[in-house]
Amino acid sequence: MKFLIEIIEQSLESAVADYGVSDTWKSALGPSREKGQADVTLPCFVIAKELKRNPMEIASELAEKVNGEFHVSATGGYLNFKANAEWLVDKVLKWEKPSPNNQILIEHTSANPNGPFHVGRARNAILGDSLVRLHRLYGNKVRAEYYVDDMGKQVAVLAWALENLSKEMVNQILSDRDGMNPKWEGKPDHETVRWYQAAQALRSENNQEIEDAISKLVHDSENGNDDVLQQFENAYKPVLDGMLETLSRLGIGFDTFTKESKFVVDGSVSTLMDELSSLEINGIAENGAQYLDLGQRGLKGKTEFFYRRGDGSSLYATRDIAYHIWKWSQTDHLINVLGEDHKLQAKQVGLTLKELGHEVPEVLFYAFIKLPEGKMSTRKGNVVFMDDLLEEAKFHAAEVVRELRTDLSEEQINHIAEAVGVSAVRFNITKVSPDKGFTFRWEEALSFEGGSAPFVMYSHTRACSIANKVGKDANLESRGEIIDSVYELARSMGVFQDKLEISVLDNKPHIFANYLLELATAYNAFYRDCHILTSDGLNEFYYALSEKARYMLGIGMEGIGVIPLEEM
């Protein structure tokens, strides 16, 4: 509760000054560990140590000296502060979201356009989009960008397959695998990925002719051959469209798409390579390939970072550096969302950017989602497609809605089930800390109980229902008796800004997701204890709180892509 800490610090300032100790106590003043006892706590051990006195005495003395819009108590060396109820409620009802309005570019997803999204790849998109949304909620100006990998081996394989394999051949090559879900017939990412998989199967048989053909395509594309790049685009574009359709269902969209080939075609890659070759840490291999010795800049392990092949062409990482230099020309602040397999690469790119005098982007790394039987692979085909998961989630949600709401039409049920399904899928991925891996389990992904999106959605819906019944705006100036559950709700609402800030500044959407569960819980208890509409009429104070909570729940849910419904 930052606004509480501020006034406490002011008040403590003079009291502590009497002791003549250093300022280190300020960093110790923070959110209380014992939530039941206090909002903010100052452990007095540091001060006591400096004075060589008993911390319990210090705490008691300080408790006598400070005063403000809070209750203070000293227990066992701790100075505990609890916000004054009236003051806190006033703060909360008057809260408005601030607008730092920083320019920021977030690049996320950027998946190779060679097949449908599976749950593993989707973690990037869901985390990235949550970051985009949370930054916007925080008041920043965000541009969401997708880096289209329109060259290189993956696309080459796809383009080769589409050029050289008939549908019959593909079906035959993949005859030992599960067929395509008929539901996705005609959806280009699902259709086309089979060509990709068939080609990969053929390649695993060590067919030199195919390898040569693909290599030629790769090199032509890397040299900026227009015809080949066009052939690639024809191959991947429909796949990308199919992928974007899935993302759009998840509420994920982009402001700009930038093609990797752009930096080859416009010459910036070759300019970059010349620039790199003049650096003092540049090295040249026997066949003319060039690298930077990043060991001299502190990189451990493999220290040679190759950016130019023996034949003079660029590598993926080289183009990534050119891309980053361009990105820095577009924005003041940069965040990338990357899988943990890109850690080394990101380190190399970062060190190189630094060497060139550029800044290093912030990166949100995430661990992979695996299946109980092992990791997912588009190439091998052992994946859970996001399209399938969304369908299952919707189906499951519809069953629940149909049971609970016999008064609704199928059309309404369909609408609600879609929102619930999408929200639940997103929430279940968002609530987990990005740097922890997890195993995908159907029963968990489809669980709408517990700490899931529908729980939050339901609280919001209740608040909407009340607002509809009242039928007018709340008067946020209204005040009234503050009983326990009102106070607890106000405490929860009071940390909205703190939780948002932590999530945004530390790139941790899961913190905010977990917070929304708390806020919803607090609202539910308030809802039970504090009737807004009674036989005596409308309780204006409770209604004001309910409306502010509804507002916070609503914008909070949108901040992580959970859809706020008025009815469910």
Next chain:
RNA sequence: GGCCCUAUAGUGUAGCCUGGAUAUCACAGUGGCUUGCGGAGCCACGAACCCGUGUUCGAAUCGCGGUGGGGCCGCCA
């Protein structure tokens, strides 16, 4: 083999940087709550710091050594 990430109740999660109170919150579990603004709810109760060791008055937090899980170590992307 080397480097990096990770480990907190059945599950997810906070706290770790900057050592200090009975370790946060939520779900699941068990027991309770139907004349109630929507019961997808509410209340109560059990339940955790990976192991060892060192430093310290005091360690989830710091050091050292292990173990489990994940990732990387291509002139691939």
